[in-house]
Amino acid sequence: MNDKENKKGVKIRALKHAFPKTLPILAGFLFLGMSYGFYMRAEGFPFYFPILMSIVIFGGSLEFVAVSMLLSVFSPVTAFFMALVIQARHLFYGITLLDKYKGTGKKKLYLIFGMCDESFSINCSAEIPEDVDKGWFYFFVTLLNQSYWVLGASLGSLVGSFVAFNTEGIEFVMTSMFIVIFLENWLKEKQHISSLVGVLASVICLVLFGKDSFLIPAMVCIVLLLFVFKRPIGRCEK
């Protein structure tokens, strides 16, 4: 076997091992991606917006929030900090994956670019057989997951261009999604201080500053309060 064929074999083996692991993600990403694409079209954005955003941002929560930020007044600073806090969890995925992603060559750039909750949990927990190349396995997990999301968003966007029914209230898909995420997190966490801090600080800032400018004060309050409650929270979450 020459070198080229050998390399191809390595990739195919990694892909074969990666694909089944990503199947559970397929349904979820197609559904949420489609809802997202459809929702953006319903709000009147051009069809390429959701596709572009699903490629360059690739973060479900932020992409949904970005839609409503794009619909309100132009506030780049708020947008930047919202993106930072919503995506902050990647910092910890990165820290956890430092060792695993070591020595993966040029692929590493894409592994980091395409990181998401789902790829993190697969790559972090997968037991990779000795004859499967680690780097290519991580690569295909990341690539397949992002492809599902981009495909979903594109489908939703295209369907949204043709289907004509009353879409009033479709924006509630984002509310439902965050309620479910919040609830799941609530059921899993050992203390509810941080969840309560998030809700209460935001409600108070909303009342004080109004709906167009409460986010930055809310984010500042949340971070400050998390430091105030560092002891009780830290004790429970050890």
Add this chain to the structure above:
Amino acid sequence: MTLTQQFIIIGLCAVATMLTRFLPFLVFSGDREAPKLVKYIGKALPGAIFGMLVVYCLKGVSVISFSYGLPELIAICVVVLIHLWQRKMLLSIATGTVVYMLLVQLVF
């Protein structure tokens, strides 16, 4: 918002996202362990941010004028109950959205 402004917002979201993804690999290369404070924030922040995002979604709801936040309240109860019952994320989201759409289109 103009198209240019929209692209700026999308660009900033992408840049901030990339910061969160690339920073650990740039800062903690080698065997240096992440500081405790960073780890703490990593554990404590997500719950609070999810809470903030729920409030963010509901920021436009008025409880003093019609429809008094009733469609939102009903739909949220449906989402929570269905989710506690089945624990299936997609089912809960889909049902909540449909219930809300029916409420605002047909009832309120």
